[in-house]
Amino acid sequence: MCGIVGYIGKKQAAPIILDGLARLEYRGYDSAGMAIFDGERINIKKSVGRLKILENLTHDGKMMPGLLGIGHTRWATHGAPNNENSHPHFNEDETIAVVHNGIIENYLALRKKMTDKGYHFRSETDTEVLAHLLDYYYKGNPLEAITKVLHRVSGSYALGIMFADHPDEIFAVRKDSPLIVGQNEDGCFIASDVPAILKYTRTVTYVENQEIVRLREDHMHFYTVDEEEIAKTPVTIDWDANAAEKGGYEHFMLKEMYEQPKTVSDTISPRLKGNEIVIEELNMSDDEIRAIKKIHIVACGSAYHTGVTAKYVMEGLARIPVEVDVASEFRYRNPILEEGALVIVISQSGETADSLAALRESKARGFKVLGIVNVVGSSIAREADNVMYTWAGPEIAVATTKAYSAQLVALYLLAIKFAQVKETIDEIEFDGMLEDLKRLPDQIELLLNNKQRIQRFANRYIGAKDVFFIGRGIDYAISLEGSLKLKEISYIHSEAYAAGELKHGTISLIEEGTLVAAVSTQPALYQKTISNMVEVKARGAFVLAVTCEGNKEIEKAADYVIYIPETNAYFANSLAIIPLQLFGYYVAVGKGCDVDKPRNLAKSVTVE
């Protein structure tokens, strides 16, 4: 969601900025722009649509010479995606340029104030007030102007700012929107996310809330909003830069699906020590685990779906009541958190605004928060009391696959650990579960290698209007994710239902040929789900079943069956989701959709 890249140094800025913005494309955007200082003045070029258009407009940046600049990909919030609303935004005499990620909540009041002072607005954005406010407070000292502005705005922001009469520096500022800065021997960089600058440097510094950075060609200085200089320690990024490249796959999504055996194994292995589960990051003694009375899981989207699965697994194995909330609901519903509650916030990006707000709400009430996070150093990782990382590496496709799979196994590990400590499972069950966990990566690989069969099936549904996913218990949680995968990337309307709920209204939508994907991985519920399949089949549905090897009886009720290998019923999600991810992917590819960057979506949802 909005990407920022800035550069000051010995090299031409525009190509570096365009390259960085291209690496942030996965975040989602609908227009792009950049401001470059050419030695005399700041020039801005903008375009609506894909970054390619801006690249063509500027001849890959060659038409915009200069050694410092800021660039932006915009995901529209205030005002349509058009040139006027695209960033960067200028003050009136075009001597100050600003790019912004986030939302200025009091922008209407500020806009009125600045209009009353005679300022003219060219766009409908909240960002433009920042450019005019900076102009208003600027008396030759950029840092002073920036701090004055920050004292007057509320909301969230990551900013890149440049002043024409300070051509030896650019500025970065952040509050509640991600921002990092980096340095190499040639210059300094600003970026919303590490992949944007990984090609140039591995030495990055995470900008904290309400910190200001002054970047020059050869050094960076950090300040508080009161202009006091502060010392910061850079970190070295140790990911493989190739992890953020497509590596021969047609799409990042396909590559990331294929990485699932590894990410699942990387998330499990470090926590298995001999025949023990050791989750050091949990920082909880056995007595503290036994004292947990309730678990609140809070997350958004697919991460929420892993939480729905975890409810069944945790309650089933450890007998701890679990409440799962969509983060945007949790934060405003005045949730009842009582003594003995553990809050778990799940997030791939670690930057999702609602999940972060839920974390803060829980902490403010005095409850400990465990973050299950993928992006190291992200806001949720930094603010949670304890962090259990999912070692999925950078996930670039907007639709999550490998991070989802890693979240699932992190949650299984927690559930088994809690169950063992609480003695709600015996040793034989515990050992059996560890064996099943260890087998998951190979089983996932096997399913991925059988992709042709799903591809052929998917090709038949490119023209589908509606698809329904049904399941009971954990299979319902799998259905939620299967349905989301399909709809978000193929734009085919799809819904997931608890299988027993269908006949309470939705079954009236089933017509001749409607595809119903029935997930049935829980042996105890096989018969019940078969009954629901028969109900929809009787009304004309074509039934695709995803079930476990050996459940031959399902063939009587299904038109097409995909079998998953045998595993513990609690872990079936990790296997059943693979054919459903592949199904969504191949339908979207067949329809010619932009699989990695579906319309209207952003990878990192940093606004409410």
Ligand code: F6R
């Ligand atoms: C769907 C998807 C989203 C995210 C959601 C939460 O494929 O990726 O639903 O799961 O936006 O994002 P994170 O996990 O970054 O908090």
